[in-house]
Amino acid sequence: MQRLLTPVRRVLQVKRVMQEGSLLPARLLPAVHPRFSTFPAVPLAKTDTWPKDVGILALEVYFPAQYVDQTDLEKFNNVGAGKYTVGLGQSQMGFCSVQEDINSLCLTVVQRLMERTQLPWDSVGRLEVGTETIIDKSKAVKTVLMELFQDSGNTDIEGIDTTNACYGGTASLFNAANWMESSSWDGRYALVVCGDIAVYPNGNLRATGGAGAVAMLVGPEAPLALERGLRGTHMENVYDFYKPNVPSEYPLLDGSLSIQCYLRALDRCYTLYRQKIQNKWKQAGNDQPFTLDDLQFMIFHTPFCKLVQKSVARLMFNDFLLASGDTQTGLYKGLEAFRGLKLEDTYTNKDVDKALQKATLNTFNKKTKPSLYLSMCNGNMYTSSLYGCLASLLFHHSAQELAGSRIGAFSYGSGLAASFFSFLVSQDASPGSPLEKLVSSTSDLPKRLASRKRVSPEEFTEIMNQREQFYHKVNFSPPGDKNSLFPGTWYLERVDELYRRKYARRPV
């Protein structure tokens, strides 16, 4: 089993790989494109000059102060008990009234993060928003967030909005890290903001909604460092989930296609990620294969919790099909019958699924289940789903348990764009360490979740109807009680006759 390397050894490894230029594809040598020969066969820049350990320094999660219970929804929708709670693995679902929109969600989460970290507003040099909750086809949420920076006079903040379904948060995170390693970096922090309001028409689909936002402070020497050069990305053109009916807030969804696309993308991304990390290890003289054993934790974009359990199983199936030697005992026991199958033929194979879920139950419970806490209690936050899982994982473990581990992360956005990547957790878990601070910042999650208001399906449906009614309306002040929002929450105060939105904040 490949154990986590110490940071020092890691740096040396990466350095060697880079010096030998092993990540430069042979196909890019000049001879391949003779008519356009301006591209030199340069080696990659040396990694040891980039700022150290760029990644997540701090993280803030926002979810609405009201939820509907999934058992209540099951009764209300007159479906079998367990359809949502067991079938989907969901227990509660947060939702927003007309008082909240994507701008207010992001205003809230950014302000909370800045207040928590007590950073000056002019210490931010980049802010990018990933969202698919588009209420204006031109004006970025980012521009609305500039209001928060106004008093500081800091208007020199790069980054705008980025969109592809639930992938926008990850794209923003990658862009922020790239910025920090590039010549564009001016020494300031980056903020990555992702948020969404996931709503569906009345019916079973509605139970897969959710709402929320996550803001992340990105910088060097981070307790959660993005592991360099190790992203497996897969993008293709499919119509599994999309929002072409723009006058409506609801998406179009081909559920079974989307699950298949998600799992296929997971296979492809994991394969690429594994190839890249193995190449890296090989350069360091280590010929062992990469397996799930090398990921101490795994988090996934979570449309609903049950899919994530399938995903862990899927990753083990990838490992199993590549495993040499004895696979009849140990981890892969009970899978031998599926040895001859191809990945792409098994997306809907229930026997495979069942056997895999059984074989991976312990792995799932240990490495992934704790990350589903927020998804289970709040539903799908789209772009912020994966980062809500990260927050849940941090909450459920001590800094000591996390220190030195590798967290695998799978981001998926329908349409589709997906990446498998990883965070390396810093070794230092001492009190007051960045890691310990980050971990302890998530400790209020249960209290905040418990303080939400449980709303009946009837009232929830009424509020969803209001959302429909006010969607793209002008000249109104949203109905609803501001006092039902958490203290410190920004809310939509008014949309004027020219669609201009004005926001206010509930006192902290």
Add this chain to the structure above:
Amino acid sequence: MQRLLTPVRRVLQVKRVMQEGSLLPARLLPAVHPRFSTFPAVPLAKTDTWPKDVGILALEVYFPAQYVDQTDLEKFNNVGAGKYTVGLGQSQMGFCSVQEDINSLCLTVVQRLMERTQLPWDSVGRLEVGTETIIDKSKAVKTVLMELFQDSGNTDIEGIDTTNACYGGTASLFNAANWMESSSWDGRYALVVCGDIAVYPNGNLRATGGAGAVAMLVGPEAPLALERGLRGTHMENVYDFYKPNVPSEYPLLDGSLSIQCYLRALDRCYTLYRQKIQNKWKQAGNDQPFTLDDLQFMIFHTPFCKLVQKSVARLMFNDFLLASGDTQTGLYKGLEAFRGLKLEDTYTNKDVDKALQKATLNTFNKKTKPSLYLSMCNGNMYTSSLYGCLASLLFHHSAQELAGSRIGAFSYGSGLAASFFSFLVSQDASPGSPLEKLVSSTSDLPKRLASRKRVSPEEFTEIMNQREQFYHKVNFSPPGDKNSLFPGTWYLERVDELYRRKYARRPV
């Protein structure tokens, strides 16, 4: 006058600045945020390890094969002769029928670029699309472009879509360059794609429309290198131009506010840019002020050509207000009466405007006017406007004339997000050099513009009505004659009952 430094001298300068950490704001030292002290006072990474001269290697422009003449539109709209042609500075306006949408525009321009450069499809490791022509609130144009890569098997391509009005192309370009200087870079090229369809309701505003797309190949050793560490960015929350009425293809626009925002952002960005470059020079022992003399060429986002002439004047006004010594003769002659004014008080001052435009006429004609060629003949391409200006500039000058120059660039997206930045043109203009190839690739612009079909305002209006009628319709095949498109153009073949879009390509 500060002359352009030779590349070698430049590199040394940058290196020194970086080593001394002079770009690291003092306010970011740990003492400033005592409760959150994970941020180290790291100096910036050394620049000499990034790939050399990351920037634009090749560029492709696409515009529609039909246009309406602005003199015809003046008559049709029954406005005074010259209102559009002189007042706006526009002569013709390209437009798309229902056969074209943002996906088809981007498909066309990417395929043309790849065919021209003869690069293999798997040599691209990043592709990002900047657009504000949103026809799906979730699914990125980027995912549709993945169709082009399908046969190559290359699905490992990072980047999705990015949006804030006309700024998306610039954000994509910055992101691509950052990627290439970061640890995420795997040695492959980046493609930056920007495109838009700018349409307005019937009336005078309609004359400020346009349509088109630009694709840029980004890599190291580029003939147009992005000048490092020199971006002046300004972002704020305003409602000058936006698209909140999502069921409509048309924006909401406060014209005079938007011009004021544009000019204010220009002032702010230019001020920041100048401070940054002067800091850099100071570190190298050069204490001279930066002025327009240090920009051999200037390009601007161009909503309409006349605004760009005002912008050049505006930049000189900035220089004038900061100039010490004799400003009564030479460049600034005739401006002395305005010495005591503040920048922010003069956005609508016609006397200032008139005097400035007179004083800067030669500068405008020499440094900027040639860049307006495409804007004048095709109108506003939104995100791709600035890069159409770049192509026009390249077309109007020989590689020899361009070699070694600095091109100032101002990107503006309403809402707002704006940056002033610069390209350094390579010194090598010899036949077959990357610069010469890039310049000569633009030589077909006049022929392509001349081969467009001139359409009467009546027919144009009819086609605009068709766009309204089919906007967000389902289950239709667009009307129109495919043969009216340029050879090699992708077009929308069908939108099925589930809004899924299918495209086909006219033979080359």
